[in-house]
Structure formats: C-alpha cells, structure tokens
Amino acid sequence: MKSYQNTLSQPELCLIRQISALASAASSLDELLQAILDKVIVSVDANRGFVALVDFDRGELLIKCSAGEGWDAEKMHQRLQLHASEQKGITTFVAATGKPHCTGDVSKDPYYIKYFDDVASELAVPIVDAYGRTRGVINVESPKKNAFLEHHEALLLALANIASLGFSIDDHRSRERAFVEIGTELAASPDIPVLLSRVIRVAAEVLRFEDCSVFLLDKDRHTLVLEASSSPLKDEVGDASYRLGEGLTGWIAEHGQPIRTTDPRNDPRWRGLYREVPTDDMAAYLGVPIESRDGIIGVLRVLRRKTRFPWFQHSFTTEDESVLASIASQVGSMVQNLRLMDRVVGAERMAAWGEMSARSAHMMGNRIFAIKGDLNELDYQLLQPEDNREDYRGLVESVRGGVSRLEEMLQEFRDFVLATQLSLLEQDTNQMVKESVKEFFPKRSKVRLEAIYTTELPKVQADSGKLKRCFAELIENAVSFQLDGGLLRVSTGLAAAKEAQELCGLSPKRKYIKIEFSDAGPGVPDDDKEKIFNPFFTSRAKGMGLGLSIVKGIIEAHRGRICEAGTLGMGARFIIFLPATGL
Amino acid sequence: MCRVLIVDDEESVRAAIERRLKRDGLNVHAAAGESDAIEKIMGAEKPYDVVMTDMVMENPDSGLNVLKAAMEADIFTEVIILTAYGNIANAVESMKRGAFDYVEKNIPGIDVYDLMSIKIAQAIERRQSSMITVRRIDQFARTHEEG
Numbered sequence: 052m053k054s055y056q057n058t059l060s061q062p063e064l065c066l067i068r069q070i071s072a073l074a075s076a077a078s079s080l081d082e083l084l085q086a087i088l089d090k091v092i093v094s095v096d097a098n099r100g101f102v103a104l105v106d107f108d109r110g111e112l113l114i115k116c117s118a119g120e121g122w123d124a125e126k127m128h129q130r131l132q133l134h135a136s137e138q139k140g141i142t143t144f145v146a147a148t149g150k151p152h153c154t155g156d157v158s159k160d161p162y163y164i165k166y167f168d169d170v171a172s173e174l175a176v177p178i179v180d181a182y183g184r185t186r187g188v189i190n191v192e193s194p195k196k197n198a199f200l201e202h203h204e205a206l207l208l209a210l211a212n213i214a215s216l217g218f219s220i221d222d223h224r225s226r227e228r229a230f231v232e233i234g235t236e237l238a239a240s241p242d243i244p245v246l247l248s249r250v251i252r253v254a255a256e257v258l259r260f261e262d263c264s265v266f267l268l269d270k271d272r273h274t275l276v277l278e279a280s281s282s283p284l285k286d287e288v289g290d291a292s293y294r295l296g297e298g299l300t301g302w303i304a305e306h307g308q309p310i311r312t313t314d315p316r317n318d319p320r321w322r323g324l325y326r327e328v329p330t331d332d333m334a335a336y337l338g339v340p341i342e343s344r345d346g347i348i349g350v351l352r353v354l355r356r357k358t359r360f361p362w363f364q365h366s367f368t369t370e371d372e373s374v375l376a377s378i379a380s381q382v383g384s385m386v387q388n389l390r391l392m393d394r395v396v397g398a399e400r401m402a403a404w405g406e407m408s409a410r411s412a413h414m415m416g417n418r419i420f421a422i423k424g425d426l427n428e429l430d431y432q433l434l435q436p437e438d439n440r441e442d443y444r445g446l447v448e449s450v451r452g453g454v455s456r457l458e459e460m461l462q463e464f465r466d467f468v469l470a471t472q473l474s475l476l477e478q479d480t481n482q483m484v485k486e487s488v489k490e491f492f493p494k495r496s497k498v499r500l501e502a503i504y505t506t507e508l509p510k511v512q513a514d515s516g517k518l519k520r521c522f523a524e525l526i527e528n529a530v531s532f533q534l535d536g537g538l539l540r541v542s543t544g545l546a547a548a549k550e551a552q553e554l555c556g557l558s559p560k561r562k563y564i565k566i567e568f569s570d571a572g573p574g575v576p577d578d579d580k581e582k583i584f585n586p587f588f589t590s591r592a593k594g595m596g597l598g599l600s601i602v603k604g605i606i607e608a609h610r611g612r613i614c615e616a617g618t619l620g621m622g623a624r625f626i627i628f629l630p631a632t633g634l
Numbered sequence: 635m636c637r638v639l640i641v642d643d644e645e646s647v648r649a650a651i652e653r654r655l656k657r658d659g660l661n662v663h664a665a666a667g668e669s670d671a672i673e674k675i676m677g678a679e680k681p682y683d684v685v686m687t688d689m690v691m692e693n694p695d696s697g698l699n700v701l702k703a704a705m706e707a708d709i710f711t712e713v714i715i716l717t718a719y720g721n722i723a724n725a726v727e728s729m730k731r732g733a734f735d736y737v738e739k740n741i742p743g744i745d746v747y748d749l750m751s752i753k754i755a756q757a758i759e760r761r762q763s764s765m766i767t768v769r770r771i772d773q774f775a776r777t778h779e780e781g
Contacts, residue, residue: 413690416718416740417644424650427747431657453646 058202059209066094067209074213080221085116087189087210092118095174095203097191099167101127102178102214103142104187107259107355107365112146112188119192121167140164141175142188149185151176151204155197172198176207178214182368186218226374229258233378235560237385242610243267246389247279250382255281258374260353262327266293266300267341267349267386275304275350282327282354291325298322300338303350309339309376313366327354334365337372341379343387351379403586407467410587414595415460422453463597466520467586470604473514477632480508480543480564483515487522488541497536498529498570505544509631511564513609521602521613525568525625528598532572532623540569551628555612562631563611569624574617583615635661636758637680641671641687641700642716651686654747655754668696672703681708684734684757686750688716689724697724701733710764712757714750734760 059067070087077083084102092100099119103112114127144162145152153174154160163173170192178187189211193199232253240246247265254260264280277284277291284291293301299310302320315321315336323330338352353375355365429446432439481504492500529539543566548559557563575583582588586600606613610630617624638660642648648664655662663682665671668691675682685704689697697715704711712734717724725736734757737750 413718417647420739420746421644421646421650423745424647424654424747427745428650428653449646 058205060202063094063202063206066090066206067213070210070213074216074220077217080217081115083217084187084214085118087214088116088118091189091207091210092191094206095191095193095199097174097193097198098169100189100191102187102189103146105146105185112142115187126166141173142190145175145177145188145190146185149177149179149183151208153199153204155199167192169194171196174199174203174207176204176211178211178218180215180218182370186215189214222370225258229253229374230377230381233381237381238558238560240385240389243386243389244278246385247382250378251279251281254353254375254378260371260375262354262356263352264327265341265349265351265382266291266304268295268304268347275300277325278349280327284325284327287325293322293324298324299336300350300352303338303340303352304347307340307342307347309337309372311335311337311367311369311372328356332356335367337367337375339372339376339379341383341386343383345387348383348386351375351382407586411460411464411595415457418453418457418460422450422457425450425453460595463595463601466601467597467604470517470601471608473517473605473608475512475514475609477510478513478515478518480511480513480566480629481506483513483518484522484541484543484566487519487526490519491523491526492539493530496530498533499536499538501538501540503540503542503544505542508543508545508564509562511609511629512632513629514605517605518609521605521627522566522568524598524602529568529570529572529623533570537571538622540567542567545631546628551612554614554616554626555628557612557628563628564631566627566629567624569617569622571622574619574622575615576619580615584613635659636683637661637663637678638754639663639665639671639674639682639685639687641665641667641685641691641697643667643688643691647688650747651750654751658751658755660754667691668693668699671700675700675703675707675711678707681711683761684712684714684754686714686716686737686754689721689728690718695724698728698731701728701731705732710761710768712761714753714757 070083070090073086074083077086088100088102092098097119099117099121101117101122102115104115105111106113117127139162141152141154141160141162141164151174152162153172154163155172157163157165157170157173160173172193172195173190174192175188175190177185178189180186189207191199191203191207233250236249236253237246240249251263251265254263262282264282264284265278266275267278268274269276273295275293275295277288279285279288293304295301296305299312299315299318299320299322301322303310310318310320312318313335315333316323316330326333333354334357335355336352337354338350340347341349341351353367353371355367357365425446429443429450432442432446485502485504488500488502492498526539526541529537533539543564546563546565551557551563551565552559579588584599584603587596588599603613606627606629611628613625613627615623616626638655640648640651640655640662641664642651643666645666648666652662652664663674665674671685671687675685682704685700687697687700689695691697693699697717701713701715704713713728713732715725715728715733715736716739717728717736719738719740719742721738725738728736735753737746737753739746741749
C-alpha cells in the first residue's frame with residue numbers, strides 16, 4: 052500500500068486521525084460509517100456519496116448510509132434493486148474485485164450504470180475485513196469530470212481501513228451479545244426443545260447463522276435426530292436422522308471433530324440426506340460436535356447459501372468455527388443438566404409410586420374387606436327362618452356405599468396417574484377459570500364469591516380439562532372448609548417476577564400467569580404448607596386424599612408451580628403460576 | 635361371656651367384624667385406633683380374653699403396639715393381628731412377639747369373617763387352657779406348701 056504521508060494533505064491526515072478516534076468511541080458501526088461518509092464527501096468535494104454493505108445471507112449489496120444531494124428512501128431502495136438484478140455497476144464491481152475503482156468520465160466506463168443524471172466522476176473503494184472478505188463499498192460521486200485524484204483514493208482507502216476496524220469491533224460486540232443472550236436463554240429454558248429453539252434463534256438473529264440445525268444422539272447413541280432447525284428442515288424435527296458415522300453430520304458425531312468446507316458435495320463423506328437448502332444452492336458447510344461430560348451428544352451445524360454473485364465469498368471463517376464451537380459447548384452442558392434433572396424427577400416419581408401403590412392397596416383392601424363383611428352378614432341373614440327385609444336393605448346400602456367409595460378411589464387413582472399426560476393447546480386462562488367457577492361453585496352457597504379477571508393476559512399452553520380439574524378441586528376445598536359461610540376470592544393476572552421467584556423459586560426471566568384462590572376458612576398451619584400437596588394428606592373424608600397432590604402434579608406437568616401462601620386463621624390462599632406463551 | 639376387643643380405624647370394618655362376632659355369642663368391644671385401644675386395654679376392669687387388631691393404623695406398626703399393651707395388661711390375653719394380604723413380614727414379626735395368630739384381610743375367594751370366627755374360638759380355647767394350667771400350678775404349689 053502506498054504511503055499516505057506522501058499523497059495526503061495535512062487536512063486529510065487530520066481527518067484520518069479524527070475518524071480513527073471515532074472508530075473506538077462510536078456506539079455503533081452505523082454511526083461510524085455515517086461519520087466517515089459525511090466527512091469524506093466534504094473532504095473530496097463530492098456532491099453525493101453512499102456506503103453499501105454486503106449482506107452475506109442474501110449475497111446482496113444494501114445501501115446503508117447516504118450523504119449529499121438527491122437521496123430519498125425510494126432512491127436508496129431502487130439503487131439496491133439495480134445492483135441485485137443487473138450484476139454490474141461500479142459498486143458491485145468493486146465489491147467483487149476487492150479493488151478500488153475510479154472513473155473521471157462515467158459515460159466511458161463499462162461498469163457504470165446511470166442512476167443520478169448529474170454524475171460525471173465516481174470513486175469507489177472496498178472495505179475489506181481481516182479475512183479478505185469485502186464487507187462493503189464506500190462510493191462518492193461528482194458532477195465534474197476527473198473530479199477524483201490519486202490522493203482522494205488514498206484517503207478513501209485509509210478511511211475504509213478504519214471502517215474495517217469498525218466491522219471487527221461490531222463483530223465482537225455481536226458475539227459478546229450472542230453469548231450473553233445464549234447464556235441467559237439457556238438458564239431460563241425449562242426443557243431441551245425450548246432451549247434448542249432459543250439457541251438457534253440467537254444464532255440466526257445475532258450471529259447471522261441463518262440456516263442452523265441441531266441434531267442430538269438418541270438413547271442408544273446410534274442415531275442423530277434433528278431436534279431444532281431455523282431452516283425449512285424444521286418441518287422434519289424428530290424425523291430427520293443420521294446414523295452415527297453417516298454423512299458429514301454423522302462423521303462429526305463419531306469423530307468429535309468439526310468440519311468446515313466450501314464444497315460439501317464433493318466430500319467423500321457427504322450423503323446429503325437432509326439439507327437446509329437445496330444442494331445446488333449450498334455454498335458452505337460448518338458443523339461442530341456438541342460435547343458433554345459423557346462425551347459427544349450431538350452436532351450443531353450451519354449452512355450458507357450460494358448467491359447470484361459469483362465473486363461472493365461464502366466460506367465460514369475460523370472465527371465462525373470457534374464461535375459455533377463455544378455455543379455447542381454451552382448447549383452440551385445445558386442439555387446434560389436438563390437431562391439430569393429429568394432423571395432426578397423421574398426417580399422421585401418412581402419412589403412416590405411405590406408409596407402410592409402400597410397406600411392405595413391398603414385403603415382399597417380395607418373397603419373390600421368391609422364389603423365382604425356385609426356380604427357375609429347378608430348370606431347369614433338369608434339363611435335365617437324369619438324374613439328380615441329391613442336388615443337386607445341396610446346391608447345393601449352399606450355395600451353400595453362401600454363400592455361407591457372404591458369408585459371414588461379409583462377415579463382419584465386414575466387422575467393421579469394421568470396428571471402428567473397432557474394434550475396441550477393454546478388456552479385463555481380467564482376462560483378456563485370462569486368455566487370452572489361456573490361449573491363447580493355451588494349455585495346456592497353461604498360462601499360469597501368474588502372474581503377479579505385481568506383482561507388481555509398472554510395465552511398459556513394448557514390441557515384445559517386437566518386445569519379445570521385443578522380449579523374445581525380448589526373451589527370445592529374452599530367451599531367445604533366454609534360450610535357456615537365465608538368467602539372465595541378468585542383472581543387472575545400477570546405474575547410479578549419477584550413474587551413468582553420468592554414463593555415458588557421460578558426464574559424471573561420468564562413471564563408467568565398468576566391464578567389465585569383464597570378463602571376465609573381456617574387456613575393451613577405453616578408446618579403443613581408443603582405437606583398438603585403430598586399424596587394421602589387429607590382432612591376430608593372423601594377419596595384417598597390425593598386431591599391436592601393431583602392438582603400439584605397437573606400444574607407441574609404444565610411447567611407451572613402451586614403453593615399455599617395464606618396465614619393460619621385468616622384463610623387459605625392457593626397461588627398457581629403458569630408459564631405464559633410467546634414471551 | 636368372653637370379652638373380645640376389635641381394633642380398626644375403619645368404622646365400617648369394625649361394624650362388620652363386631653356384627654359377625656356377636657353372632658358367635660361373644661361380648662364384643664371396639665376401638666378406633668392404636669391409642670384408643672391402648673387406653674381401653676389399660677382401663678379395663680377385667681382383661682380382654684382376645685384382642686384382634688389391624689396392623690397399619692396411625693402408624694405402620696400400630697398393631698405391634700396394641701399387642702405389647704395387651705400382653706402387659708394380661709400375659710394370657712390372646713392377640714390376633716389383621717394384616718394386609720401378602721404382608722408376611724409383618725405377620726412373622728407379630729408372631730415372634732407373642733401374637734396368637736394373624737389373619738390376612740383380603741385373601742381372594744376366602745370368607746375371612748368365618749376364618750376370624752374360627753381363629754377367635756381357637757384363641758379363646760388356648761386362653762382357657764392356659765388359665766387351667768395356671769390354676770393347676772397354683773393348686774399344686776399350695777398343696778406342697780401345706781404338705
């Protein structure tokens with residue numbers, strides 16, 4: 052590169068120093084580019100200028116900043132169309148070659164496309180990044196012929212170098228933001244599918260890895276199954292799969308090594324079973340293994356599409372690879388944590404099952420024992436010479452009562468077993484609560500009903516039948532504890548993050564809907580606040596005492612929480628938090 | 635008339651057993667759980683001849699506590715433990731501690747009430763024979779003292 056000192060004037064050197072200082076101080080890349088353009092058109096006496104940036108995903112040049120005469124929103128848009136369709140024009144030529152281009156008479160320039168009527172001279176220099184990729188073009192125009200000289204070009208090149216530095220800073224900022232966002236999203240993700248879809252969203256939005264997919268090894272560790280994708284492949288989530296070692300993706304999982312290539316189709320390992328983009332459109336492939344403490348658990352891969360521009364650099368950089376690898380390692384440890392949590396929850400549930408089975412067998416056995424006693428008596432009575440019809444009736448009533456208690460127990464048992472099997476649909480909380488109150492709050496009751504519904508709540512993913520079963524249980528509880536009259540207050544609203552965290556340890560990063568049922572009954576002693584949700588903890592004669600444990604099971608299967616937060620003597624206060632969708 | 639105490643925390647179970655045993659001409663009393671039973675055993679003017687108690691009530695080993703109380707009140711009170719069907723471990727433990735026998739509540743195809751009636755008759759027989767033996771020993775001791 053030529054020495055600036057020899058060609059540049061003192062004011063020009065001063066401008067370079069000024070812009071250099073701005074490169075680190077500017078709050079955004081846009082601000083820096085606009086400042087460069089504004090200063091440069093004055094310095095080189097141009098009447099107009101613009102900076103066009105390369106859109107790597109679409110392979111197009113987009114006009115980012117403009118300065119000088121004649122610009123409006125429509126013109127900026129038209130200019131972009133022109134470049135995209137004609138595949139020529141000085142800006143495109145400069146972007147393609149990575150070399151500056153200067154013309155003193157546009158009418159004789161083979162690359163020039165007329166856009167503004169008054170242009171005679173045009174000077175364009177590329178902004179080239181550390182990987183040799185053209186990131187954009189700085190373009191200035193003048194109505195005078197031979198307006199731009201060698202020192203103007205040198206100045207623009209110097210400023211383009213500073214702009215390139217701005218790109219590096221901007222790239223680092225996006226990466227930093229992506230890592231912070233991914234870290235936050237990971238911490239707040241309740242399950243693996245949500246986690247993966249969020250990671251992919253951040254990869255697409257912040258890192259511009261638009262066609263991104265995650266494959267995880269299945270339980271037998273033989274097959275990689277597509278778990279999430281930001282590309283059209285997302286329709287095949289759960290179906291698309293590679294055997295371990297099959298194709299590029301299978302190879303990555305088998306060997307634990309990344310693959311970065313601009314020619315995936317000619318790689319001998321290539322199978323092309325599932326493609327984010329049509330094979331002919333595929334320009335570059337980058338895949339990294341997802342590792343956890345137990346070894347490789349999957350593959351994270353991104354693809355880049357070909358563009359209409361043959362000069363366009365599609366390849367992924369080493370930096371792209373290391374960024375993707377860092378994301379993969381975060382994903383690996385989070386997936387492992389979530390799986391571990393699932394195992395712990397599963398083990399707890401199994402233990403609860405053992406207890407549950409023994410207790411129900413005992414309770415049902417007792418009922419049946421009593422029924423057999425009645426039958427024994429009936430048998431005896433029927434053998435007696437005198438006809439004791441009244442006794443028969445009493446015994447039949449007793450048997451009927453016993454059978455009906457057994458049926459209640461079976462119903463509870465079924466509800467307990469099915470509590471976690473949900474069919475989820477987007478539901479309106481207020482509607483579900485209103486319907487439950489209408490159906491289950493007794494028409495004639497000494498209990499006064501107060502309902503406060505907050506309108507325009509976000510929706511929830513819910514099994515409305517099961518949730519209504521929960522609300523019914525809480526309504527019936529409140530009524531049965533206030534037989535001599537009292538109050539049932541039902542309310543819905545958006546949960547305050549602090550309250551959800553303090554009461555139920557929920558992440559403040561998620562939005563929850565809060566549903567409250569409070570009464571003016573005896574309330575719950577502090578020692579029992581958690582125990583009331585245990586199976587068989589009951590102070591009511593009905594069923595087996597599974598009521599609130601079923602409620603808890605259903606709410607937790609919705610990834611929500613329930614707690615009792617009332618004061619003894621002041622009434623019970625049941626609070627349910629359900630995760631809101633789309634937030 | 636022989637005095638029998640029935641201990642079970644299910645009202646309908648107590649009622650059914652009481653009714654069946656009364657048919658056999660027994661003087662049947664009932665207690666609604668471990669603590670009620672212990673109170674009744676300790677407070678009885680005349681010891682019960684037989685105590686028939688459920689194993690699992692307030693506690694998983696409530697039956698064993700009732701057994702202990704009954705034997706403290708009168709070493710010759712016979713105790714029959716009611717257990718859940720198939721819970722042999724519990725039954726064995728109660729036998730080791732001196733129970734007369736155990737009855738499983740839900741034996742498929744068996745009328746356990748008739749079985750209970752038989753066991754109680756056997757328990758009463760053993761208590762009576764124990765009493766006779768004691769009386770004889772007493773008599774023998776007295777004869778020797780006199781001699």
